[in-house]
Amino acid sequence: MPTRRAVTGRSREPRARFAEELRRLRAQRGESLRQLGDRLGWDWSLFGKMESGETLGGPEVVEALDQHYGTPGLLLALWELAINDQTQFRERYRRYMELEAKATSLWHFAVSVLPGLLQTPGYAGEVLAAGGSKGLDLEQQVQARMSRRSLLEGDDAPPFRTILSEAVLRTPLRDAREWRKQLEYLMGAADRGNVTVQVLPFRAGPYGLDGTDVWFLRLPGGHPVAYSENAYRGELIEEDRTVERLQRAYDAVRDLALPPAESRKFVLRMLEEVPCDPTN
Template identity: 35%
Template sequence: MDDEQDPRQRFAEECRSARELFPERRLNQTQLARMVRVSKSTISRVEICEGPIPPDLPPLLDQVFSTDGLFKRLYEQIAAGSYPAHSRRRMMLEPRARAISEWSPTLVPGLLQTGAYARALFRAGDPRASERELVHKVGARLARQDILRGSSPPDLSVVICESVLRRNVGGRKVMRDQLAALLGYAGQSTTVLQVLPFSAETHGLMDGSLSILTMPDGETVVYAESIRSGTVIEEPSRVRQLARAYDVLRASALSRDASADLIRELMEAT
């Protein structure tokens, strides 16, 4: 079966097969659930493709079954499939990138969002979404952040507009917790977080958000996104032009320390 065609079904089949063929003894669902610290009903739902997969389950399955990241890779494919078609390729490339540069003029980038912040965005974007749909969407978004927690996270550069920090998403507590999370990321050695102040002048990336992904082979691709559409750009001259615009944007942003000071000031005032 092709992983990309139906990774959810493949995930279920691999879980069931690995459980039944466990080297020491055949495991039932209850035994596997104890080993990965979830309920039996969770394992049952996973194996019949019902409901979302808990984000922390795939690496635990890989550990128990010694499957060298198989379940994590399948989960990444499942998560990518939950995004709009125009952004799925970006979601597939992101976990493999060795460096990521982000510009966001309107929202905290998905890689840095808290669950409550993401939930507020999804709720506002689709008021009729069911609770199950919201849980699934939030889980998929938070699963992207696994790449920042591994032993070899990508070098991450993020520039956000000052308006992102001042826009109240989800209420005071949600926003305060989100600002605190940004400070946590800003303190990591592999992350450079900068704020573009209101005082900055016109720049070349004013019409949308941008992600620059540098892959292990050195190839660089750009994902540009507007409100309801996005595109992966690979043409070398266009990539260089956008990368240069990002460099100019960084030069116009507050320093790393000044950005952290502003975030801290707004958090304390929230």
């Protein structure tokens, strides 16, 4: 078997690095996607999806690309890194979900999207679709997200606090009716005894969690863990010093946020701005 080349490159995220190398090699050859598909015997759209990061393809396709481009083992090594990275992401998220179900209290900060525990089906659907989900996969993900909401319901539901950057409430859905439903649901959730909603206004200025959605869970026995995420990946954080550092940043953001009563008025103002009849 040929010796693999060293895996080095510009993008640090494995999936992006793999797609980047595919685009670079094809451009170097001066081939179109259709030409590449004709020469290798696969539908050209598959290569387009691989180069955009929408899919990773299978090992047989990647091996054929390695042979075609004269890069023995390089693309396969990058593909394996991307596959393993996705597997690790799913495993971290699965473990987070297990811990969330056991948590005695939860607190959260949102940069641009409402927390899944407070989303309506319409909101979840539009957000997940924007992330690339579609068809049956989209329906299943929406159903799974809606099932999580039961965590905050019932007499023994844990306390939950979310701090929403103003940007979350300034980013409406395309469907105004669904946006109204979402804001109404958020208002109703904030009236529950175990749910606290605060808004971090733009005027608060820079803050320590800028660009970071983060969840904190307090587990039975009092041990806290954190989970940070962006649009493409998440990280479960269990190391005490890192969790403590994130907690201090969260506490500073909480000091800058509007009190719950003022936050409720802020959400109400956002709701009043939504047309009652979006067709007019």
